[in-house]
Amino acid sequence: MKQVDTNSPQTKAKSDSFPPQWASQAQTPSKQVPLVSSKQPSAANWLQKAFALGIVTIASTTIGLTAALLLPLPMGLVAKDKITKPLDLWQFGVGYQVSRPVNILVMGIDRVPTAAPGSREIFNGRSDTMLLLRVNPDTDSISLLSVPRDTQVEIPSVGITKINDANVQGGATLAARTASSVLNGVQIDRYLRVSTEAFKELVNLMGGVEVYVPQPMVYEDKTQKLKINLSPGKQVLNGSQAEQFARFRGDDLGDIGRVQRQQALLKALRKQLTSPSVIPRIPRLVQAMQKYIDTNLTLEEMLALVSAGRKLGEGNFKMVMLPGRFSSPDEFRASYWIMDPAGRDRVMKQYFDIDPLSSSLEGDASATALRISIQNASRNPNAASQLSQRLISLGFSNVVIASDWADRQAQTQVIAQRGDLQAAQVLQQQLGLGTVDANSTGDLESDITIRVGDDWGKQAK
Numbered sequence: 001m002k003q004v005d006t007n008s009p010q011t012k013a014k015s016d017s018f019p020p021q022w023a024s025q026a027q028t029p030s031k032q033v034p035l036v037s038s039k040q041p042s043a044a045n046w047l048q049k050a051f052a053l054g055i056v057t058i059a060s061t062t063i064g065l066t067a068a069l070l071l072p073l074p075m076g077l078v079a080k081d082k083i084t085k086p087l088d089l090w091q092f093g094v095g096y097q098v099s100r101p102v103n104i105l106v107m108g109i110d111r112v113p114t115a116a117p118g119s120r121e122i123f124n125g126r127s128d129t130m131l132l133l134r135v136n137p138d139t140d141s142i143s144l145l146s147v148p149r150d151t152q153v154e155i156p157s158v159g160i161t162k163i164n165d166a167n168v169q170g171g172a173t174l175a176a177r178t179a180s181s182v183l184n185g186v187q188i189d190r191y192l193r194v195s196t197e198a199f200k201e202l203v204n205l206m207g208g209v210e211v212y213v214p215q216p217m218v219y220e221d222k223t224q225k226l227k228i229n230l231s232p233g234k235q236v237l238n239g240s241q242a243e244q245f246a247r248f249r250g251d252d253l254g255d256i257g258r259v260q261r262q263q264a265l266l267k268a269l270r271k272q273l274t275s276p277s278v279i280p281r282i283p284r285l286v287q288a289m290q291k292y293i294d295t296n297l298t299l300e301e302m303l304a305l306v307s308a309g310r311k312l313g314e315g316n317f318k319m320v321m322l323p324g325r326f327s328s329p330d331e332f333r334a335s336y337w338i339m340d341p342a343g344r345d346r347v348m349k350q351y352f353d354i355d356p357l358s359s360s361l362e363g364d365a366s367a368t369a370l371r372i373s374i375q376n377a378s379r380n381p382n383a384a385s386q387l388s389q390r391l392i393s394l395g396f397s398n399v400v401i402a403s404d405w406a407d408r409q410a411q412t413q414v415i416a417q418r419g420d421l422q423a424a425q426v427l428q429q430q431l432g433l434g435t436v437d438a439n440s441t442g443d444l445e446s447d448i449t450i451r452v453g454d455d456w457g458k459q460a461k
Contacts, residue, residue, distance in 0.1 A: 098137040098304050103352065105176050105191045106131040107167060111225065122195045123294045124171075126164040128247070129262065132179060132186070134352050141316035143351040144266075145183075146259045146440065151322060152336035153182050162336065167193070172294070182339065184348045184356060190297055198292035199246070200239030205281055208236040211268045212407040217248045234407060256321070256337065260441045263319050267439075318438035320347055320419035347419040370423055371398045373446035377405035377413075383452045387431075394430055402443045405451055411435060412456055415442040415449040424448055 108129035115121035130147040149164035155178050158169050163182070166175040172191040180188050203209055217230040228244040230237075237245060246262055323343025327336040345356035372391060376384040384401045391399045412434030416424040424436045427448055433455050442449025 098135055101134060101136040101138065101353070102189045103187060104133045104135070105172070105179055105188050106133060107172070107175060107191070107193045109167065109193050109195055110164075111196050117197070118291045120294075122197070122292075123193045124168065127167045127175060127193075128164070128196060130163060130175070130179065132183065132188070132352075139316065141318065143438075144317075144319045145347060145351060146263065146319070146321045147179065147182075148256055148259055148322060148324070148337040150335060150337045151182070151324070152327070152332075152338055153178055162334070172296075182344075183352075184345065184354045186348060186352055186354050190295070190301070192293065192295040192297065194294075195292040196243075198289055199243045202239065202289060203237070203242040204239035206272060207277075207281075208238050209242055209265070209268050209272055210234065210236045211242075211245060211265055213245060214406065217244065219248055221247075221249075232406070256326070256444060259321050260444075263321075263439050263441050266319065318351060318421070319440065320351060320416070320438060321440035323347065323418045343418055350419060350421055369398065370396070370420075370427075370447040371400070371445065372396055372427070373400050373402045373417075373443035373449045375402050375405040375443065375449060375451045377407060377409045377451045378454045378456055379408060380454070380457045383456050387450065387452055387456060390431070396427075400443075400446075402446075402449075409451065409453045410455065412453040413437045413449075413451040415439060415451060417442045417444070417446050417449050420447060 106129075107127040109123050110125040110128045112122055112125040115124065127149060130149065132145040132147065134143040135141075136143070147163060149162060151163040152160065153163045153166070154160050155163075155166050155169060155174065158165070163175075163178060166178040170177075172193055176188045176191055180186055212234045213230050213232050215232050217228050219228040220226070226244070226247060228248050230241060230244055230248075242265065246265055248261065249257070322337075323340040323346075324337050325340065327338050348354040349356065374384045374387055374391075380386075384404070388399050388401055412431075414424045414428040414431070414434050415437045417440055419438070419440075421436065421438055424438075427450075428434055428436050431450075434450070434453070442451065
C-alpha cells in the first residue's frame with residue numbers, strides 16, 4: 001500500500017509545526033504517493049484538486065463546522081485506489097483512503113482588528129470555536145467533540161484561563177498541546193485554522209443554508225463588528241444571517257447555546273454538501289476560500305477526506321459537547337465552562353477510544369438514574385406528559401418536561417446530550433421507537449433528551 005512520504009521537504013516543514021513528541025508519532029513510509037497530476041488526465045486532475053480544496057474550505061468555515069463532515073487526514077495515513085473517469089470523483093470519492101483512526105483539531109479564529117486582509121496575522125486571534133474530530137476507517141465513522149471556548153484550562157507558561165486563549169499565546173501548536181492535556185492525552189495528528197471572514201462568503205456561494213431559528217436573536221458585538229437580528233422559524237439563511245445564527249451569544253446559555261446552534265447548523269450544511277449541485281460551485285469556492293485557511297494538511301490528505309466523507313452514513317456521524325457546567329458568579333472573576341471529569345472520561349472512551357487517566361469514569365451507573373428531559377415536537381399536545389408516564393412506568397424516576405420544540409418532526413429523537421450513547425440506546429430500545437442521535441442539541445441540564453415526534457402518537461394508541 002503506497003503512502004505519503006513524511007520525510008519529504010514539504011512534509012517535514014508541516015510536521016515541524018507540532019511538538020516533536022507528536023511529529024515523531026507519524027508513520028514514516030519509504031515511498032511517496034505520486035501526485036494526482038502524474039497519474040490522471042488533466043480534466044480529472046483539475047476536478048480532483050478543486051473538489052478536495054473546495055471540500056476543505058467548505059469543511060472549515062468560520063466555526064469549523066463542516067470540517068467534521070469531510071476533514072482532510074494526517075500524513076502517512078492515505079492509500080490510493082484506481083480512478084477511471086472524472087465522474088468517479090463524485091460517485092465514489094477521489095480514491096484516497098484512510099488507513100488508521102486519526103484526530104484533527106479544528107479552530108475557527110476570531111477577527112484580529114489590526115490584521116491586514118489576507119495576511120498571516122488573521123490566524124493569530126482567539127479560537128471562536130474548537131472541535132476535535134476523529135475519523136475512523138474501521139467503522140466508517142466520524143466523531144466530533146465541541147470544546148466550548150470558555151472552558152477553563154491551565155495553559156503552559158500562561159496559567160489558568162479560557163481555552164480560546166491558547167491560539168493567541170502560542171498558535172496551533174500550543175492550542176493542540178493544551179487540548180490534548182485536557183482530553184486525557186489524546187493524540188492530535190493535524191490542525192486546521194479558519195478565519196471568521198470565510199463564513200459569509202462561503203454560505204453565499206453555496207446558495208444559502210436552511211435551518212430552524214428557535215427564537216428571536218438580537219445581539220451586537222462591536223469588537224467583532226457583528227450585529228445579529230434574526231426572526232424565529234425555519235428559513236434559508238444567507239451568509240451574513242448564517243454567521244449571526246452560528247455566533248449568537250445573547251441568551252441565558254451564552255457560549256453553550258451557541259455550541260448547540262453550531263451543531264444544528266452542521267447538520268444542515270452536511271445535507272447541502274452531499275448534494276451534487278455543489279460541484280459546479282467548487283471552482284469559485286476554491287478561489288474565494290484559500291486565503292482564509294491555515295493547515296498542515298497535504299493535498300493527498302484532503303483527497304482522503306473526500307473519500308471518507310462520501311462513505312459516511314447518517315448514523316455514523318456523532319457529535320458531542322465536552323460535559324461540564326457554568327461557573328457560579330462567586331467562584332471566579334471570569335465566567336468559565338467547568339469540565340466534568342467523569343463526563344470527559346466517558347466521552348473520550350466512547351468516541352475517541354482513550355482510556356481515562358483516573359477512576360472517575362461512571363461506568364456502572366444505572367440507566368434508570370439518568371436525568372431525562374422531554375421536548376414535545378409532535379402535533380399531539382399531550383405527547384410529552386404521555387411519554388413521561390410511560391418512562392416512569394418503566395422505572396425512570398428522574399424525568400422532566402421541558403418547553404415544546406416548535407420545529408415539528410415526524411420521528412422521535414433520543415438525544416445523547418452528554419455523549420452517553422449506550423444509555424441512549426438502552427432507552428430507545430425500551431421505548432421501541434425513534435432514533436438515537438449523538439449530538440448536544442437537547443436540554444442542557446439533561447443526560448438524555450427525548451424530542452417527541454408524531455410517531456409517538458401511533459405508539460400511544
